[in-house]
Amino acid sequence: MSELTLIERHKMFNGHQERYRHASKTNNCEMTFSIYLPPMALQGYKVPVLYWLSGITATDENFTLKAGAQRFAAQWGMALVMADTSPRGEGVADRDELGVGLGAGFYVNATEMPWAKHYQMYDYIVHELPELVESHFPVTDKRSIAGHSMGGHGALMIALKNPGRYASVSAFAPIANPSETPLWQKALTAYLGEDRSAWLPYDSTELVKNATQTLPIWVDQGDSDEYYQELRPEAFINAARGKGFNVQFSMRKGYDHSYFFVGSFIDAHIEFHADALGL
């Protein structure tokens, strides 16, 4: 375990909630992540993994502390891996603008300076983090992915770009079509430059239009979400259904963008992924 430094460990639902720090080759800095290992994993059985990607300003701790997902991961026998939302630490670029910089890596591989030096979150989430997890913990190579807001964008985008790599994907209030949303165009410009063609490979709605293979997809959205106009879930759903893909879309009356929304439906999402993972 020399690559991973344990920061904290707590017993929870007879499993372990743990937090680790490690040197990331991809992001060229130290990264932190959290993992929940269900009781089965502590008893020596290998379990599949649900990766969770969080939204802007979050760290690995928001979902860990607020969603209540561990109760259901324990019941189903699934590990949860909570990633951070950007590189961090001395020398990592930041900017005082929503969606750019610390806590807002947007799950892309940045090509523009100063971001390109550390902000390689796509490769980190798709390759480096699973390799670490799968070599250090009692898990199988079966994976699903889910997220909230910017992390919902990350989950949909990563699942669609990597056919066969994830058994299922679900997204709470995802940024579903960032290349067409003025607020997020600023972030894409910062990380990827002004050429719009560099944005499209990271836009879930564009990706689903060109997808040839699908997987179980669930988008969950509150109709009282204060960021609704910046999310465009219908653009993604319409594009997916236009391709004949079977996408589940839930519209939740009165729910907002917060973790009170995520927590209210996380049990059903864990079951959705458990089913796809063969549990």
Place this chain on the structure above:
Amino acid sequence: MSELTLIERHKMFNGHQERYRHASKTNNCEMTFSIYLPPMALQGYKVPVLYWLSGITATDENFTLKAGAQRFAAQWGMALVMADTSPRGEGVADRDELGVGLGAGFYVNATEMPWAKHYQMYDYIVHELPELVESHFPVTDKRSIAGHSMGGHGALMIALKNPGRYASVSAFAPIANPSETPLWQKALTAYLGEDRSAWLPYDSTELVKNATQTLPIWVDQGDSDEYYQELRPEAFINAARGKGFNVQFSMRKGYDHSYFFVGSFIDAHIEFHADALGL
């Protein structure tokens, strides 16, 4: 509702998670509390209330965000009221010492200056807060009380001092015998003076020795609690059992003092209170 100022409201498990500010006559400052109203309450039915008292450094938000209790309150049809742990604001005394000052009111009526001016948390929790809640929300006058650490002390102490006022009490890792624990003697001295006889009416272990009436009591304790030596749950349990009271005591292997412990068993505690409240 002129006495209460709504700070935030979120839909959660088909009920409402709300946060309010109000002028407290008892504490002579503004106070904040959170309330979860289950779906039944929004449909016009009156529901009983579980009061939650938190530990040192917490506010009303820790339990609100981390315990996952609302899922079960929604299922049983019970409101949750999360109190703050001390008076706060301009002019409210503080001290850089564990267990004294902001976030550490210890649920006593302070008699010593400068604390006596605002730190009247016992009267606030027993009288002012329930009066506000019962006059502004669709709740009955049936109450139970629970808490964690310093709040576990508060819950046990308040339930024992007010026979008939609460249907049940449960405590996670409570400070169960503060008058005999050197660390907390400092807090009791600050708030109540050096005369030990002023401490005993706030010490659950002393109170249970002299109790003539009982109620359903549950103490839940992790055996890997990093504050174990400062809690003394056995002193309370032995005193209660010495009186012939039927007290439930759970010792949880490997669990620590955190909300990961509280969250792991909150479902069973909500059920315990639901039963006592006649749900």
